[in-house]
Amino acid sequence: MLFKKRNSWDETENAVTSESVYLNRRKFLGAAGLSIGSAAVGLSAVSNAQSERPLKELAYKTSEYSTDEKPTVEAAVTNYNNFYEFGTSKGEPARNAWRLKTTPWNVKVDGLVENPRDYAFEDLIDMNALEERIYRFRCVEAWSMVVPWIGIPLASIIKKLNPLGSAKYVRFETLADSAQMPGIRWPVLEWPYVEGLRMDEAMNPLALMVVGLYGKEIPNQNGAPMRLITPWKYGYKSIKSIARITFTEEQPVSSWTKSAPHEYGFFSNVNPEVSHPRWSQASERKIGSFGRVPTQKFNGYGELVADMYAGMDLRVNH
Amino acid sequence: MAVSIQNLRRYGKPAVFALLALPALWLGREWYYAYQGLESGLGWNPVEAFHQITGDWAIRILLLSLAISPLSKVMKSPKPILFRRMIGLFAFFYVCLHLLGYVWLDKAFVWPDIWQDILKRKYITVGAVALILLVPLAVTSTQGWIKRLGARNWQKLHKSVYVIGILAVAHFIMMRKGFQLEPLVYAGILGLLFMLRSKALMKKLRP
Numbered sequence: 001m002l003f004k005k006r007n008s009w010d011e012t013e014n015a016v017t018s019e020s021v022y023l024n025r026r027k028f029l030g031a032a033g034l035s036i037g038s039a040a041v042g043l044s045a046v047s048n049a050q051s052e053r054p055l056k057e058l059a060y061k062t063s064e065y066s067t068d069e070k071p072t073v074e075a076a077v078t079n080y081n082n083f084y085e086f087g088t089s090k091g092e093p094a095r096n097a098w099r100l101k102t103t104p105w106n107v108k109v110d111g112l113v114e115n116p117r118d119y120a121f122e123d124l125i126d127m128n129a130l131e132e133r134i135y136r137f138r139c140v141e142a143w144s145m146v147v148p149w150i151g152i153p154l155a156s157i158i159k160k161l162n163p164l165g166s167a168k169y170v171r172f173e174t175l176a177d178s179a180q181m182p183g184i185r186w187p188v189l190e191w192p193y194v195e196g197l198r199m200d201e202a203m204n205p206l207a208l209m210v211v212g213l214y215g216k217e218i219p220n221q222n223g224a225p226m227r228l229i230t231p232w233k234y235g236y237k238s239i240k241s242i243a244r245i246t247f248t249e250e251q252p253v254s255s256w257t258k259s260a261p262h263e264y265g266f267f268s269n270v271n272p273e274v275s276h277p278r279w280s281q282a283s284e285r286k287i288g289s290f291g292r293v294p295t296q297k298f299n300g301y302g303e304l305v306a307d308m309y310a311g312m313d314l315r316v317n318h
Numbered sequence: 319m320a321v322s323i324q325n326l327r328r329y330g331k332p333a334v335f336a337l338l339a340l341p342a343l344w345l346g347r348e349w350y351y352a353y354q355g356l357e358s359g360l361g362w363n364p365v366e367a368f369h370q371i372t373g374d375w376a377i378r379i380l381l382l383s384l385a386i387s388p389l390s391k392v393m394k395s396p397k398p399i400l401f402r403r404m405i406g407l408f409a410f411f412y413v414c415l416h417l418l419g420y421v422w423l424d425k426a427f428v429w430p431d432i433w434q435d436i437l438k439r440k441y442i443t444v445g446a447v448a449l450i451l452l453v454p455l456a457v458t459s460t461q462g463w464i465k466r467l468g469a470r471n472w473q474k475l476h477k478s479v480y481v482i483g484i485l486a487v488a489h490f491i492m493m494r495k496g497f498q499l500e501p502l503v504y505a506g507i508l509g510l511l512f513m514l515r516s517k518a519l520m521k522k523l524r525p
Contacts, residue, residue: 075362076362079361079362080361080362080363084496088494088495088496088498088500090361090362090363090366091361141366143363143366186497186498186499187497188495188496188497188498189496189497259495259496259497260495275438277438277439277440278439278441278493278495280431280434280435285363285365287362287363288362290353290364290365290423291426292426
């Protein structure tokens with residue numbers, strides 16, 4: 001007979017943490033408020049929180065619009081985020097965004113459009129038409145990344161929606177549900193987050209509706225299930241987790257413009273010549289390196305977008 | 319049992335010193351990791367994190383130094399005053415780290431850019447004024463300077479720490495985007511300290 005004598009250092013079976021508790025420990029820590037302790041010392045950036053949803057691999061083709069610059073490390077792209085609906089620090093979105101329920105996902109389409117109604121994610125995104133676009137991404141806070149986005153041109157979605165000829169602008173709205181987004185319990189901005197584009201900007205081939213990142217579905221903290229990317233504009237223009245698309249005749253007022261019109265204009269084109277009241281835009285720091293590099297006008301995409309602003313004073317229309 | 323002043327000097331002071339030095343030691347270690355390209359508590363933008371963490375600690379310790387005299391009044395004991403100079407100097411130390419992070423890590427000693435920032439960006443102007451006002455207080459923190467100035471004048475000079483407190487909190491509020499809670503918490507604490515002070519004053523004024 002085999003009796004194992006219990007050593008003093010052995011754990012009893014019931015003292016072993018169950019797998020589910022182990023896997024959900026981050027939630028328990030959060031609930032107990034323990035994460036506040038580490039945040040107070042500034043340790044919060046360490047954690048590599050993952051959204052709970054397993055991210056499916058995507059099939060896509062490559063694109064001629066991609067830069068050949070080396071992409072930023074994936075962990076930086078998915079753990080260093082501005083998504084104030086999940087908290088104002090860079091680490092909070094990755095820790096909190098697992099609450100966001102991305103399936104099923106409906107997008108309300110209204111305003112000056114032939115057939116205003118709710119669309120399912122699947123109705124809007126043709127998963128057989130996905131392409132990877134490696135774009136430079138420039139935040140107004142003067143840092144930048146290179147990101148392999150996967151998506152479809154925004155123009156193809158707009159064509160499908162059939163806006164009326166009178167529509168001059170597209171207005172986008174993010175979901176605003178305090179049950180899923182703890183950040184919106186405090187009025188940092190007027191929720192829901194609103195952004196917009198002029199119709200020609202929206203139809204520009206660079207404007208991409210993104211559903212993936214690094215070969216997989218996009219994680220919640222990066223704007224799942226669908227977000228915009230307009231690489232010639234500052235990052236905040238690229239609205240995340242889009243829940244409503246409205247075609248209008250008037251220029252939409254974005255959340256940031258409403259909060260500080262002097263700092264955040266409608267166009268928000270990356271422009272080293274126009275100084276932001278808070279951050280010099282002349283140079284930027286690439287995430288993953290220490291020094292600064294000069295910022296390029298339109299983030300380097302001038303050849304494809306500068307025409308849209310011909311005759312405009314970009315200091316006034318910043 | 320009350321702790322004697324002697325024991326506070328002998329054990330209390332080194333303990334508080336070690337405690338206040340901890341964030342700086344931690345920062346040093348994490349900065350080293352970040353610079354080596356290893357995983358670091360400073361995250362993916364170590365320069366930004368360095369700014370935030372030194373700024374957070376500077377403002378926390380500054381408010382702590384402001385809380386000392388109300389605390390000794392509440393305790394009806396001069397004991398907390400024993401730690402006031404050290405705490406004040408630590409606040410200055412974290413402010414210096416904050417400045418070093420800005421001129422070195424962020425601006426790489428490009429002085430024209432730094433000067434432009436101070437002139438153009440109001441939150442930096444306010445921060446720079448707060449920092450400059452803190453220098454004479456740090457310099458005159460020694461026993462010798464108290465004698466040289468006379469206790470009365472010295473005290474008058476050191477009351478400017480309240481102005482510095484207001485500027486520091488203003489700098490924090492202005493720096494954050496949108497309407498954020500955290501800087502308002504510090505503003506609230508500052509307001510509370512002012513209230514305690516004015517209450518104490520009222521008591522003094524009463525016949």
